[in-house]
Amino acid sequence: PYLDFIGVPVGIDIRKVVETGILPIINTGMAHKDGGHPMIGGGRADAPMECFKGALVAFAKKYT
Numbered sequence: 001p002y003l004d005f006i007g008v009p010v011g012i013d014i015r016k017v018v019e020t021g022i023l024p025i026i027n028t029g030m031a032h033k034d035g036g037h038p039m040i041g042g043g044r045a046d047a048p049m050e051c052f053k054g055a056l057v058a059f060a061k062k063y064t
Contacts, residue, residue, distance in 0.1 A: 014059060017052040 012024050029042040 012052075014052050014056045018049075018056050021049070023047060023049060023052075 017023060023046050026045045026047060027042070028045060030040040032038070032040055
């Protein structure tokens with residue numbers, strides 16, 4: 001096991017997204033509900049900046 005099971009920090013820094021204006025890329029994939037079938041589809045999406053601005057406001061209200 002990598003890193004002796006300590007886990008890997010994963011997340012999106014909402015402050016950096018709002019500060020830089022760079023949105024994270026969301027990669028998606030859809031698998032068939034029944035096993036043994038190929039992947040149905042996949043793609044890429046961008047979340048609106050307003051999601052991150054709203055999250056930052058909510059974060060600030062809760063933690064400051």
